[in-house]
Amino acid sequence: QKEVEQNSGPLSVPEGAIASLNCTYSDRGSQSFFWYRQYSGKSPELIMSIYSNGDKEDGRFTAQLNKASQYVSLLIRDSQPSDSATYLCAVNRGNNAGNMLTFGGGTRLMVKP
């Protein structure tokens, strides 16, 4: 079992729809959870971080964390073609993101006009 698992996709959604990206992790000691966006050929860019169970909203993005189920998700509302990218889920055991991050393989999102 991989430490952090994501569906590789591609996940295809029409413009204006809600995109739902999911991630499960195996280490119950994980405390910090991150979503990164990576455009093709570019470096990862942090979108959201979440540390507590529940929802965290930032603009069109909502991260959801359920530690009991070892599940973290990212919702993108009003999806735009510019959201088309690979979304990477990352976790670490400490509250400090500078400690080792374990990434999932990423989910490729395609938003069609």
Place this chain on the structure above:
Amino acid sequence: DAGVTQSPTHLIKTRGQQVTLRCSPKSGHDTVSWYQQALGQGPQFIFQYYEEEERQRGNFPDRFSGHQFPNYSSELNVNALLLGDSALYLCASRPSGANVLTFGAGSRLTVL
């Protein structure tokens, strides 16, 4: 304000050779991490440097080594290159005590 800068951006080596990749952290950042990202996969943690010492290491062989200089810049060295070392090598930096990593654009290594 320059972000994290890496060099070279692309390079091609042959099996058995050695390579050195360089990273300058973002201004104000003193902690540098290196990640390897194979095509179609997520980044994998190699190691992290702070105060010129390796503080954490991922599951990579000793062929992978690094260094941090007094100005916080860092090098990643890979010896005895294998075909499987072909990947995008990402450098990330942060201020100590902060929890946001800033990634550089990466160095794409191709081993033939």
